[in-house]
Amino acid sequence: MRLKIASLALFSLLVAASPTSDPKEPIARIPVARRSFTKDGVADIDALKEHLVNVRLKIARGFANFENNTGALHPNDNGVLRKRVAEELRLARRKTGLDPLTDDLDGVLWQGNVNIGTPANTFSVDFDTGSSDLFVPSTACTDANCAGHEKFNTAASSTAVDQHQTFSIEFADGSTVAGEVFHDTVSIAGLTATDQAVVAATQYSAGFALDVSPPDGLMGMAFQAISNSNSPPVFATLVAQGQTSAPVFGFTLLDSGGELFLGGTDASAFTGGGLTFTPLVTAPAFWEVAAQRVAVGARGVVARAQDAIADTGTTLFIVDTASARAIYAAIPGSADAARTLGEGFFTIPCDAVPDDVSVTLGGTAFTLSPDTLNFGRVSARSNACVGGIVGDDLGVWILGDVFLRNVYTEFDVGNLRVGFAPVVL
Template sequence: MQIKLSVALLALVPLLAAASPAPSPAPPVAKVPVARRSFTKENGVADIEALKAHVLEVQTKIGRGFDNFKANTGKVHPNDNGVRPAPVKRSPVKRATGKVTLTDDLDGDLWQGGVSVGTPLSAFTVDFDTGSSDFFLPGPKCTTNCQGHKVFQTGSSSTAVDQHKTFSIEFGDGSTVAGEIFKDTVSLGGLVATGQAVVAATQYSEGFAIANSPPDGLLGMAFQSIANTGDSPVFPTLVSQGKTSSSVFGFTLLDDGGELFLGGTDTTAFTGSLTFTPLIVTNPPAFWEISVSSASVGATKVVTRAQDAIVDTGTTLLIVDPTSATAIHNKIPGAASAARTVGQGFFTIPCNEIPSNVGFTIAGKTFTLSADTLNFGPVSEGSNSCVSGIMGANEGFWILGDVFIRNTYTEFDFGNERVGFAPVVLK
């Protein structure tokens, strides 16, 4: 059967009976609407402080993933360059809520949707992040930065089991998310996992305070080897328990109707066929890491050497190494370094000449960025210099964030350890 989750309705669509004897029904697939928030201020100007804070959080998250990989496997991740950013205190930043149903933090930071936990089930909103692997919500003991979020009342769930283990991760502003690890029932798009690790936070970082992050928590969708808890993330649990028809999930990140599709392929969301590329497997796999063979501006290849890259819904920008970022922007008329006006690694592009011919080639197929996804708005009110969605930083690999993903239907395949892309259908 197929399960579709809409704003407030779960509709069951039975499979038609086939010839006798009838085969066993396939496990269901599910759709979860997802919506986004914006990095652009109400006047249309780029929210530079929020962008810089986001980059710091991404850098901290990647470093945390490397550290978790070493703790869980005893090995250093091959892309770990040892660089960890110093914490930078920030002031809370109010972020506008988008109007769509899969909402993102910061115009493509993290994409939020619904999940339910416990017995009886209680609904929460979470950010879906393919660049991390832990699942946490505010717990009943949380008094720091949890106000305004819905609380995971562990004592009210008959299936919540305290694992008597603690959880603590640091964020880019130096604050932490800390908590207690429970196992409980989790329903994602109507697909139900049992005995799933869920962190009941006793403290939230400033970045998760309600003024900065409206969703209640975060649900990681990468591999177990980078989970701080050391436990299986939600989707692999659904797969191992036979709750999905296949070990794939896909994202469409559209302003007017984003979606997380679980346990199958949403063939209505893209044109043509999916182009698959295998993961660069670290044994065990960690991030959704692939190879990008080249980057181009128009017909000119500006990066010709293959680059390792992770596919991350939890990063709003498209982050490449500084040399590649410079090479790309040198071929865009009017582009310039914005190190002094925006921040190190950022670039600007003339607002009236945003290109739509910047492409990245994966498994022989070139995927181009739309002008809309590349443009983060003017540096200041009345300026003709707009912040580019491509920046340069040394993270150990490129990060194909939402600047890239918003142009594709992106499928993540746990079973075959690969990622697939196809041009997205705009609604």
């Protein structure tokens, strides 16, 4: 069935329970909306810098959760990133009188609605393929950051079961999302997951204050191995309970008409001869694949394959520092903006934004449009624009919106792979 509405594990379990694709079984389209880091053509560089810090924190949390859940270090975790973010958090806690930071949940993610509880309440959430937990504010949250959001009344839901398990994640401003893990019924556009882990947050990060982040919460769509609560994510539960036609979901990240497609492949969303698939390069954790090459025109500027996470929760395309320098060195008129904008940032000429920067995945080159590569002018009258490719040494690349907005991206849980094809604009 097609649902055009505004609202919206363990690997062995998923494979055993994954149904064969059948067009008669449920498929759901969920419209998703996006906010922007650009206003009146000028980049919000402070928000971008703070977003970059919070991406570091998210990846470091994923590394820590992977170790806690599996007993092993993540292959990309060399300890450097976790030490770095621990120091950044220590410094953030010492600061006072700061304006709320724009965190990785503001201005960058793709949001829609889910229903939680019995009777069901509707919550707006950001869909994040770079994390794995579902959390919303609870009625027990009385701090100012929860004000104005829809709240989860666990006592009023006949299907809510307290797991007596706490949840806590910290953000770059030192604030925290914390709460209690419940199991309850969660539905997305008619697809229903029962006994699903949901965090009822009793404390909210400043980045979730209503004037900063309108969505009520977040729904992670990566794998259980990086879940803070060590619970199957919602889509994993939908697959395990036979709710989907196929164990795949896809994103079309357009400024107008963006969509999350659950339980099948939306062939109307992409062009060309079909999807190019590339397998995960690690055990299921992040949606991590190999980026084989980056080119500017015909010139290959990064020729060595790099591990890269496909992450709807990151707006930037983040590469290691050396690769960022190599990419921008091939773009005429670009400049290192570390001293003026911040470490890792570069500028490109506003009147000559390149249209020939490409990333090769699975043997296919995908080109970044000038619109996605350009984050806006440095200032209202400047001819220097902020480039969307940023250098930061995370131990892994992040294929964020700068890349993903150019493609239809299919996340294949059953075959542990990610598919890409040029998006229909």
